[in-house]
Amino acid sequence: MTKMAHExxxxxxxxxxxxxxxxxxxxxxxxxxxxxEECMREADSLSDTVASFGISAGNAPLPADFSDGIxxxxxxxxxxxxxxxxxxxxxxxxxxGVAGLTLTVGALFGMMAARSQVERQEKVLQAMLRExxxxxxxxxxxxxxxxxxxxGSVLAATGLRAAPDGHDYQLWLIEDGEPRxxxxxxxxxxxxxxxxxxxxxxxxxxxxTIEPDGGLDKPSGDPVLVSx
Amino acid sequence: xxxxxxPVMERVQDRELxxxxxxxxxxxLAEAIETYGSAVYGVARRVITEDTFAQEVAQDTFLALWRxxxxxxxxxxxxxxxxxxxxxxxxxxxxxKEESQRRSAEALISETHPGRAVTHMPxxxxxxxxxxxxxxxxxxxxxxxxxxxxxxxxxxxxxxELGIPEGTAKTRLRDGLxxxxxxxAGDKP
Numbered sequence: 001m002t003k004m005a006h007e008x009x010x011x012x013x014x015x016x017x018x019x020x021x022x023x024x025x026x027x028x029x030x031x032x033x034x035x036x037e038e039c040m041r042e043a044d045s046l047s048d049t050v051a052s053f054g055i056s057a058g059n060a061p062l063p064a065d066f067s068d069g070i071x072x073x074x075x076x077x078x079x080x081x082x083x084x085x086x087x088x089x090x091x092x093x094x095x096x097g098v099a100g101l102t103l104t105v106g107a108l109f110g111m112m113a114a115r116s117q118v119e120r121q122e123k124v125l126q127a128m129l130r131e132x133x134x135x136x137x138x139x140x141x142x143x144x145x146x147x148x149x150x151x152g153s154v155l156a157a158t159g160l161r162a163a164p165d166g167h168d169y170q171l172w173l174i175e176d177g178e179p180r181x182x183x184x185x186x187x188x189x190x191x192x193x194x195x196x197x198x199x200x201x202x203x204x205x206x207x208x209t210i211e212p213d214g215g216l217d218k219p220s221g222d223p224v225l226v227s228x
Numbered sequence: 229x230x231x232x233x234x235p236v237m238e239r240v241q242d243r244e245l246x247x248x249x250x251x252x253x254x255x256x257l258a259e260a261i262e263t264y265g266s267a268v269y270g271v272a273r274r275v276i277t278e279d280t281f282a283q284e285v286a287q288d289t290f291l292a293l294w295r296x297x298x299x300x301x302x303x304x305x306x307x308x309x310x311x312x313x314x315x316x317x318x319x320x321x322x323x324x325k326e327e328s329q330r331r332s333a334e335a336l337i338s339e340t341h342p343g344r345a346v347t348h349m350p351x352x353x354x355x356x357x358x359x360x361x362x363x364x365x366x367x368x369x370x371x372x373x374x375x376x377x378x379x380x381x382x383x384x385x386x387x388x389e390l391g392i393p394e395g396t397a398k399t400r401l402r403d404g405l406x407x408x409x410x411x412x413a414g415d416k417p
Contacts, residue, residue, distance in 0.1 A: 011395075014402030015383035019320070020376035022384055046402075049409040050377065051305055052313040056358045057378060059266035059349040063283055066269070067261045069291045074254060176292060177392040204296055 004028040009039055017046035120191050127156035134206040134227035144192075144225050146171075146206040147197065153182070155194040155206070157225065160187045163210055169224075171196065171213040173203035182206075184215035238354060242307040249297035257294050263306055265290070266349055274378045275319035276329045280303055285322060289315040318382035325398065333389040337381045347365045361411040367405050369404030376401055 009032040015021050016029050033039045124145075129134070133147035136157070144157035155171050163169050166188035168184040171194055180203070200206075207223035239345045241263070248256035268289050272282035289311055293300065300310045323330045351359070361368060368390075375389060387397035 006279075010400065011398050012383075012402075014405050015376065015398055017405060018373070018376045018401055019317070020381060020383050020386065021403065022382045045409065046405045048305070049405045051309040051313050051378060051413065052358055052412055053350075053362075053373060053405075053408060054271065054316050055308055055355050056266060056362055057267075057271040057312070059351060059355075060270040060273045060282075061349060062265050062269055064285065065278075066265060066283065067258060069283075070261060070287050071254065071258060073287075073291060074257065074294055174290070176295065 004032045004034070006036060006039070009033065009036070010042070013039060013043050013046055017043055017050045019050075059066070060085070060158075100200070118148070120188075120193060121158070123193060124156040124158050124191055134198065136206055136208065136225040136227045138170060138208075138223070138225040140183070140224060142225055144208065146173075146200060146227070148201065149195070151199060152195060152197045153200045155185075155192065155208075157187070157192040157194075157208070159190055160224075161190075162187055166213055167210050167212055168215055170209050170211045172207045172209065172219055173198050173200070174205040174207060175203045179219055181215060181217065184211070238306060238352065239302070243302045245296060245307060246300055246302055249293065249300075257290065260293065260307065260311075261290055263352075264311050267308060267352065267355065268311050271312045271315040272319045272376070275316065275323060275337070275380060278329060281322060281326075281329055282319070285318045286315055288318055292318075296317065306354055308352060316377065323380050331379060333375055333379065333381075336374050343389070354358055357412075362410060364411045365404050365407045369400050369407065372397060372400040373404045373408075 008028050012021065012025070012029050013033075016026075016033070021029060033043050084118050126146050127145045128135075128143070130145065130147050133145050133153075136144040136146065140159070140161070142157060142159035144155055144160075146153050146155045153173070160169065163186050168186060169192065170184045171182040172179040173182050173196075174180070180198065182198045183194055185192050185194045206227045207219070208225040209219040210220050211220060244261055245256050248392065249260070251300040265286070269282065269286040272285040272289075276282040276285065282311075292314055293311065293314065300307060304310075365373075372386050375386045376383060383387065383397045383401055384394055386401070390397065392400075
């Protein structure tokens with residue numbers, strides 16, 4: 001991937017702010033914007049103008065059942081949201097229980113370099129103490145934290161038993177009730193440190209389930225750990 | 229930077245709604261739908277051909293607000309802008325997956341002509357302000373912006389559909405936004 005020159009990136013800031021970048025160029029512009037204060041400020045400012053432009057579509061009369069449809073969904077989800085320790089929760093309910101989360105991108109954590117058990121424990125502790133990220137808890141006493149690291153995220157978990165034979169743990173990041181697999185893992189001496197490319201800021205909930213070896217496309221069981 | 233002031237009453241109402249949504253007040257959600265539903269549905273309809281899909285996207289937008297009310301920051305701009313941006317992104321995601329839901333360039337351009345009232349519905353003051361600002365940019369800039377934003381086209385697709393060089397498409401998008409920003413900030417054209 002070649003580095004994008006400042007002038008070239010500047011030309012593209014309009015398309016960038018409008019979400020009109022082709023996939024292949026998007027990463028290059030983004031990486032320039034992240035490292036160039038001038039372009040970052042201009043991209044922010046243009047995004048603000050884009051948001052204003054976005055209200056210009058004009059109004060459309062609402063279908064009769066529009067509001068009721070939304071409020072019904074909200075009501076259907078209401079009872080399952082309340083108890084945090086409820087044994088069975090639907091994926092939608094998990095997401096619905098989460099209020100707004102503000103995430104900050106942390107400095108590189110250096111977690112994957114940890115080799116020894118002591119080092120690993122220390123890394124987990126560091127993750128737990130961070131104020132950003134998602135804290136996960138479960139019924140078995142295990143705790144975990146998913147934190148933003150670089151462009152991706154890292155899960156640090158402690159107190160987990162080894163996954164049953166023929167099974168793996170699987171980490172899910174969830175947005176609006178839609179789980180996306182962030183990888184499978186096993187634990188070593190109760191500790192797991194898992195790196196994923198998925199950026200935490202795109203999701204509202206994190207959860208861990210036990211799945212058949214290699215993991216599945218969608219979670220099949222209840223989460224053993226969940227944020228919220 | 230939030231570069232123009234929407235009417236004070238709307239901003240006060242936004243803050244109050246945001247607080248009540250955080251407190252899980254369902255009536256606040258109903259009020260948000262009543263105030264902004266038509267605008268949000270308007271965005272989805274602009275992007276998507278079939279009304280049933282557009283309705284789903286608009287409804288999902290309000291559900292997203294309900295699930296994560298903290299994502300709306302009144303300091304950053306109005307609730308109207310926030311909701312319209314969510315609706316646009318959800319709608320564009322859908323048309324990028326479902327080719328059949330994509331509006332043609334001609335439809336997009338003609339339907340979003342400023343001053344052309346698609347319906348006779350009253351507009352929010354902030355929308356009026358925006359519509360007036362849009363009259364200050366050139367027709368070709370407006371077309372490019374509409375195709376990129378509501379059409380979900382990349383700048384390369386904008387170039388292709390308008391039959392212009394890619395460099396020109398990039399410039400129109402950027403200059404259009406810069407001009408619009410100036411007008412909204414109160415510069416005289």
